[in-house]
Structure formats: C-alpha cells, structure tokens
Amino acid sequence: QKIFLDGEFVAKEDAKISVYDHGLLYGDGIFEGIRVYNGNIFRLKQHLVRLYESAKSILLTIPYTIEEMTEIVVESVRVNELKSAYIRLVVTRGVGNLGIDPSSCKKASVVVIVEPLALFKEELYETGIKIVSASSRRNRSDVLSPKTKSLNYLNNVLVKIEANLAGVPEALMMNSEGYVAEGSADNIFIVRGKELITPPGYVGALEGITRNAILEIAREQGYEAKEEVFTRHDVYVADEVFLTGTAAEVIAVIEVDGRVIGTGKPGKVTNDLLKTFRKIVEQDGTK
C-alpha cells in the first residue's frame, strides 16, 4: 500500500507525521472520505469542492490547486491498483511550534490513503440496523460550521462510543435544541408516505454528498424529497428510516431506541434507493 504524503508516495510503514503537526496537537485540519466504485471515483469534484471550502473556512492554504489535487487523488488510486476502495484525504495545518498559533506552521501537510473498505457487512444491508440516540449534542456553531469537515471529530467519536456501549453500529446526534441532526458519520432520512425528509445543514448536519445524491435520485423517482427539521418522535413513527454516507452508502434503520420502525424490516423505498444508488455509483465517473 502506497500513501501520498507531502508530495511523494511512501510505503505505509514510512507514512509518518511529526508530533509537532497541528493536526495532531489541535485537530487543526480538514478531511474528506471518498469512494471508488469499479474504478470510478464517486463525485470527486464535489468532495474536492467541499475540501477547499472547508480549507477556506478555517483559513488553511492547501499547497495544491484543485486540479493538482484531482491528479493526486487519481494517481493515489492508480498506484494502489484498487478497483473498489475508500480514499481518506487529510490536510493538516502542518508542523509548527507547540503554541496554538497556526502562523508558526509554514506549510500544510497533505495525506492521501487508499484502502479497501466496507463499513457495514453486506448482510446488514439486507437486515437493516438498530441504532440509539446519543447524549452528545451536535455542535451547530456558526463559527465552526458543521459544513466544515474538520479534524475536530471528538463529538462524533463520543457518539460512536455510545453506539458501541449500546451494542449497535451507529447512534444519532441531536443538536442542542433537541432536533435530529445526523449520525456519527452519516446523514439520516425519514420516509413518510411519498415524503423523504432529511435535516437541513443549519440544524447541525454535514451536507453529505451521498445525502445530496439521494435527494436528487428520490426527486427523479417522484418522491417529495426535502430538507426539514424533525424530532426523535418523527423518527420513531416514520414509515422508514435510513442513513446515508460515503462509507455507509444507504442503509436501512429498523429500530431506534427500542422503537421498531415500520415493519421492522428494510422498507421498499430504502431498498429501491439503495439499488438505484449502487447502479449510479458504478457509472458515475470522475466528475
């Protein structure tokens, strides 16, 4: 496995970053998770736009143009000879002194890791998953917007730990007002008749690329797909619930906090969307 690290490809064992990197010291950096399906990098352009917007938001200068970064990601997939893979692209503030001031960091570090990955076992797409709601609240601060995919993921890590403690694969985050925001690393949708609803970004959800793809697909299929705030009650009484994400794809949720959703099996809408999504990802090229 070859890792892109600051301009060159190095073996996994040699891919090391300084302990003075502010990504480590302060979580000062940003990242993207991207999927490769059948040799196609899914919506690379959208991921890179989000990466550069995250960088702009935290005043981080990425030492490559978006075109150069596209080449770096494509090359990273090529050298690793993988047809289906997960790409982790990380940009940290770089090496500086121990102080919090990022002006001591002269150059951002860029890392691209490509490896085979499937988050959930295939059988879970057939059975659906149970989830719980977490006590950690999604930060909806306007300064560090949830739209910034920063390396400050401690809140999400705590949500994942709550899921682990409950013996389920994922947990749900509310924002400080109690509105449903998202999972630890995926977005949530509820289905009510012909309506498909996902929380708007301002509630505290990342505007996921998979989420946006599902909104598009659902509208094309005649659903009324919209962004609207909702509470846990709405989740409990929905006809169907599913999560979306680069790693999760589209996965049915069959129980939330002990409340059985719909029939307790993945619903037709979720199954159809997963099927269409998987068809599209096989065709969608680097765009």
Ligand code: PLP
């Ligand atoms: N929400 C959070 C907090 C995430 O980290 C992710 C993963 O990237 C998502 C949602 C899903 O977004 P996407 O579909 O772009 O992967």
